[in-house]
Amino acid sequence: MAAAQSQPETDRHRVVNGVRMAIAAHLIWGAMPLYLLLVAAVPPAEYVAWRVLFTVPVCLAVMAARGTLGELARVASDRRAMLALIGCAATIGVNWTIYVWAVQTGQVYAASLGFYILPLVMLLLGFVVLGERLTPLQWAASALAALGVGSLALGASEGLAVSLSLGVSFAVYGLLRKVVAAGPLTGLAVETLLLAPVAIAVIAWQAAGPTGIALGRDAVESWAIAMAGPITALPLILFSAAARRMPYTAMGFLQFLSPTIIFILGLTVFDEVLRPVQLLAFVTIWTAAGLFCWDLLRRRQPPRRVAAEPIQRDSAVRTGR
DSSP states (O other), X not given: OHHHHHHXXXXXXXXXXXXXXXXXXXXXXXXXXXXXXXXTTSOHHHHHHHHHHHHHHHHHHHHHHHTOTHHHHHHHTOXXXXXXXXXXXXXXXXXXXXXXXXXXXTOHHHHHHHHHSHHHHHHHHHHHTSOOOOOHHHHHHHHHHHHHHHHHHHHOHHHHHHHHHHHHHHHHHHHHHHHSSSOHHHHHHHHHHHHHHHHHHHHHHHHTSSSOOSTTTOHHHHHXXXXXXXXXXXXXXXXXXXXXXXXXXXXXXXXXXXXXXHHHHHHTTSOOOOOHHHHHHHHHHHHHHHHXXXXXXXXXXXXXXXXXXXXXXXXXXXXXX
């Protein structure tokens, strides 16, 4: 009896710990614009190059501690997995560069909106590419998101390119990661290893230029550049651990936490002017996100079993029991 009572308590703590891990991951992702203030003088391409190079040893160290380094050889021998991971490396490299450039050029709202529309873009990619069926509420959410994007196209087209580029690039990255036979950490390790030659070339090109490289120029800036590795790997590790502990519905709700933090930072710390057309886009996207989460919650609820009782009683009357 005691063992039966302790199991639900263990499961509850497992979910609670998962929620904490997911929130921690989204807090790190949401606070990224604050961190990027420390590297504001570093060209986006150079910063992303350092980010790649400092992420590689972090991934390898964590994998060594977990005893999973052998996964690298398994993935490397899988031609289909490597082709998918090459696509992942390209899309995540583009996504990181656009995001850093957007924050450095004062387009925080556009970056925030890009990650708001991300789940909805993934929804549409699932429909078009994977043949998944959409519910009426998901179609309504997609229509509202299209309305928000359309309003930006009419009144704030300069931010629209950033939002769509961020949302679409990460959605394609997520689609490729869905079909590749590699875990999150192993996949990130392979992706950064694939990007490492490009990163070295970018840093060599920057070093040969008149301004040189940023690393070593200033103590605080250099420390911030070196922290790019842990800041990249840590939230992914937390998010992956949370996904194994939490219901999918809760993960769907928390998906919108990081862009909300980015939006608030744009409004407060970065003091970016919120234009009426941007506000309209945010309202429609927020409404679409609400419908999206509501649909996830509604479809996850267990089916009612109210109708089972009358049938059972009728059966008992017919059989005389």
